[in-house]
Amino acid sequence: EAQVTQNPRYLITVTGKKLTVTCSQNMNHEYMSWYRQDPGLGLRQIYYSMNVEVTDKGDVPEGYKVSRKEKRNFPLILESPSPNQTSLYFCASSPTRGGGYGYTFGSGTRLTVV
Amino acid sequence: AQTVTQSQPEMSVQEAETVTLSCTYDTSESDYYLFWYKQPPSRQMILVIRQEAYKQQNATENRFSVNFQKAAKSFSLKISDSQLGDAAMYFCAYRSKEARYAGGTSYGKLTFGQGTILTVHP
Numbered sequence: 001e002a003q004v005t006q007n008p009r010y011l012i013t014v015t016g017k018k019l020t021v022t023c024s025q026n027m028n029h030e031y032m033s034w035y036r037q038d039p040g041l042g043l044r045q046i047y048y049s050m051n052v053e054v055t056d057k058g059d060v061p062e063g064y065k066v067s068r069k070e071k072r073n074f075p076l077i078l079e080s081p082s083p084n085q086t087s088l089y090f091c092a093s094s095p096t097r098g099g100g101y102g103y104t105f106g107s108g109t110r111l112t113v114v
Numbered sequence: 115a116q117t118v119t120q121s122q123p124e125m126s127v128q129e130a131e132t133v134t135l136s137c138t139y140d141t142s143e144s145d146y147y148l149f150w151y152k153q154p155p156s157r158q159m160i161l162v163i164r165q166e167a168y169k170q171q172n173a174t175e176n177r178f179s180v181n182f183q184k185a186a187k188s189f190s191l192k193i194s195d196s197q198l199g200d201a202a203m204y205f206c207a208y209r210s211k212e213a214r215y216a217g218g219t220s221y222g223k224l225t226f227g228q229g230t231i232l233t234v235h236p
Contacts, residue, residue: 033223033224040228041228042118042205042228042229043205044226045224048222048223050222058223059223090159092159094222102147102149102151102161102164102207103159103224105159107156107157107158108157110157
């Protein structure tokens with residue numbers, strides 16, 4: 001089954017404790033992206049990757065890191081999480097670098113930072 | 115930068131009736147794509163319908179159709195014969211039809227509206 005697998009589904013952590021949210025896709029998509037969803041703000045892009053070793057900032061990159069060492073994986077790293085990073089996070093992928101393809105989304109990670 | 119606005123935080127409809135969700139956007143581009151996504155309580159993001167800006171014909175997918183008004187930069191979603199399973203958050207989204215990768219914050223990005231929560235009453 002073609003899908004984007006995102007883990008964990010729920011995560012509660014404490015301020016300052018480094019964490020990684022994993023994302024993997026099995027569709028050989030070049031483009032991958034991370035979003036956060038907050039009430040009243042919709043989904044906002046954090047980082048994206050056009051292909052292996054090519055990443056760039058989205059609209060809200062502060063406090064996040066990413067890497068793309070393999071085409072299928074695109075982990076999101078919070079090196080020192082803070083309470084304002086409490087949010088619902090989505091990983092997504094797309095078969096081409098743009099255009100008419102929408103995204104295939106992961107199932108989301110609900111992160112709470114206390 | 116493109117922006118997408120959904121001015122209806124919440125909408126409700128009776129089962130079997132029709133409801134329209136509004137979306138407006140702002141762009142200086144002439145060629146782009148517009149999408150509606152559904153997010154049920156499971157949180158999964160599900161593509162409902164897609165519209166290509168250069169196509170004048172409104173997209174239709176079963177009970178879902180759009181009213182695309184390019185000059186007015188409006189992209190509303192009509193749900194006919196509403197069902198209980200249509201209850202969800204709906205997001206309108208915009209994506210550029212870019213050519214080559216040149217970096218920057220807009221490359222490949224889906225720009226989302228704020229979302230509209232749809233309640234379906236039995």
